[in-house]
Amino acid sequence: MASAQTSGDWMLVAAFDFGTTYSGYAFSLRDKPTMIQTNQAWNAGSEALVSLKTPTCVLLNPQKEFVAFGVEAEDKYLSLVEQGQHKPWMLFRRFKMMLHNNDGLNRNATVDDITGKKMPAMTIFEMSIRYLRDHLVDALKKQVDGIHESDILYVLTVPSIWNDAARQFMHEAAVMAGLASDRIKLALEPEAASVWCQHISSSFNADISKPGTQYMVVDLGGGTADISVHEKKFDTTLREIHKASGGPWGGTCVDQNFINWLTNIFGESTMSRFREEEMEGYFELLREFETKKRTITPDTDGPVTFRIPIVLRSIHDETIKRNLEQMKLTDEVALQGDKLRVAANIVRSWFSESIENTTQHMINLLSESKLINVSTILLVGGYGECKLVQDSVTKKIRNKNIIIPQEAGLVVLKGAVRFGHLSRLITSRVIKHRHGCVSEDANILTGYENESVLDGVFKSCA
Ligand SMILES: Nc1ncnc2c1ncn2[C@@H]1O[C@H](COP(=O)(O)OP(=O)(O)OP(=O)(O)O)[C@@H](O)[C@H]1O
Ligand SMILES: [Mg+2]
Known part of the structure; x- marks a missing residue:
């Protein structure tokens, strides 16, 4: 199959969604735009999480070189912790959230790894985009005969509250990751969701x-x-x-309430010792919680059981008993061996x-x-x-x-793919009817300033 020669002649649209907690990619061919495929195998080798996206997580070695992304990055870091070799390495998690808090997101913005070591945000985004792109291209080569990288139109999702500078930042990171500037589009997350629901909503009332x-x-x-x-x-x-x-x-609010609740029971100093000295156990507990929290419903009855790591069990039983009494939880919480059994109404309260x-x-x-x-x-x-x-x-x-x-959880990603196909059609329609009026910027940065994704293309030509 020949590669795309002219701008807009894409064979395939791929979207990357960098979430606060999870990231992933999806794609579909021009001829079958609604048959959207996602990576099914992020969790190979790890039984803990079942997800079609992978944790937003980047691992760098002591030379500050990229080593792994997602669940692989977490697993590798944990095995370094086990061997006591993790200190000079860097693990970046939830770095998008840091950018939310950063009013002046610009080329010099930095993000912290889990131990507070800093790296330029641009570098971490660039590495993440490059990783997803390489993963995608490898997967495509196995599936689509004769595909070239230049046949792909890339859509990257951005939160709608990001300002122009933040959107430009994302575009630059993608270019630095090796994506051709004229094959990048940004889609606002809610608009991507909206585009997908336009497509499926006729099957609802x-x-x-x-x-x-x-x-x-x-x-x-x-x-x-x-x-x-x-x-x-x-x-x-x-x-x-x-x-x-x-x-x-968001969902991490529930995780935080769970941790705060544990801190009240086990005490601040035990919890920080646990977090710092038993990082592996701490990660395991969070992973277990991630799986458990998905099973909680309004009808969940009986206690929910969590496996408690050794360091938490090592503190004096009397202290726990006293804290539980103070919190008036003696009937609702039981610690038996390595099992913490918590009444369902307490677990539900972490979501409230x-x-x-x-x-x-x-x-x-x-x-x-x-x-x-x-x-x-x-x-x-x-x-x-x-x-x-x-x-x-x-x-x-x-x-x-x-x-x-x-x-x-995949709607934004699927909508971003659909958006790529639709904007291709609209862009080409606009180019046909109003020759030469689509600026490069309009082509890249759609969905601007309260205009819709598709409007953006029209309005910029008006
Ligand atoms: N079935 C479920 N029940 C409860 N929580 C869930 C379930 N599935 C996913 N979550 C939670 O949803 C959150 C992830 O959602 P999503 O993948 O949409 O977030 P994101 O795109 O990473 O974040 P953001 O859009 O805020 O940047 C996590 O906190 C996860 O624990
Ligand atoms: Mg999201």
């Missing part, structure tokens, strides 16, 4: 692809709950009718803060007069798969259609 439909996109990720409101327009494009809002109410804040924020938005016509809510993102979240939203928001797509 609420068809959001009907012109005039207004709907809310609620993306519950690892770090944040991001809420946007879109309207499908008569010319088939999308319009953002309320600026993105939300808060730090994020769920209540998110649901209340949605209710507040829906009561705004300009959003009176919003008929449908799309619940997406990994944390959107949580049954407790779904239960709260469906019980507290009664008069709206609520769409929860299958594999909600």
Whole structure:
């Protein structure tokens, strides 16, 4: 198969989604744009997590060279910890969250590894993008006959709250990772979700692809709950009718509550000793929690069991007993051998803060007069798969259609692929009708400043 010769003549669209907690890629061929494939094998070699994305995690060796990404990076780091050799290495986790907090994201921004060592954020993003690109190209070579790297249009997702500088930063990191500038597009995360739900919504009672439909996109990720409101327009494009809002109410809020709760029981000094000296056990506990938290439903009955590492068990039983008494938890928590059994209502309470804040924020938005016509809510993102979240939203928001797509955690990624195909069509239509009016910037940075992904292409030519 010949490689693409002209701009816009892509054979395949691939999307990269860097989440706070998980990242991944997906792709589909131009001829079968909705048959989107994701990598199925991130977790080979690790039984702990079942996910179609891999943890957003980068490992560098003492020479500051890239060694591994995702679950592989975590596993490798843990084996270095076991051998006591990890100190000069660097493990970067959740680095996107640090950029959220960084008002002036620019070329000099830095991110910290888990022990506080700094590296330029640009380098870490560049390495991550290069890794996903290489992984993708290797997978494609096995699957698609005669594919060339130049046949691929890349879409990278960015949070809608990122400013122009942050978006430019992402584009530059992609170019530094070796992606050709004219084959990169950025898609805003809620708009990518919206594009995918346009595609699937006809199979639900609420068809959001009907012109005039207004709907809310609620993306519950690892770090944040991001809420946007879109309207499908008569010319088939999308319009953002309320600026993105939300808060730090993603799935990691639950993890943090779990850790805080353990700290109250075992004491601050034991927990910090555990975190620092028994890093392997600490990681294991977090991984176990990641799997367990996905099983909790409104109906979960009986105690939930966690395996407690040796260092936590080594503190005096009396101390734990006293703390449990003080917390009035003696009936709800039992420590037996290496098992900590916790009543289900306590476990559910770790979810409450994020769920209540998110649901209340949605209710507040829906009561705004300009959003009176919003008929449908799309619940997406990994944390959107949580049954407790779904239960709260469906019980507290009664008069709206609520769409929860299958594999909600992959919706942004799939939508980004779809977006790449659609923008190709639209870009070529615009070029055909208004020859030469699509600027390179418009082609790269779509979805700008409250304009929709697809609008952005049109508007920039108007
Ligand atoms: N079935 C489930 N039940 C509860 N929580 C879940 C479930 N599936 C995933 N999660 C949680 O969802 C979060 C990950 O969601 P997602 O992959 O959408 O986040 P992200 O894209 O990394 O983050 P962000 O969009 O905030 O940058 C994690 O905190 C994970 O524990
Ligand atoms: Mg996300």
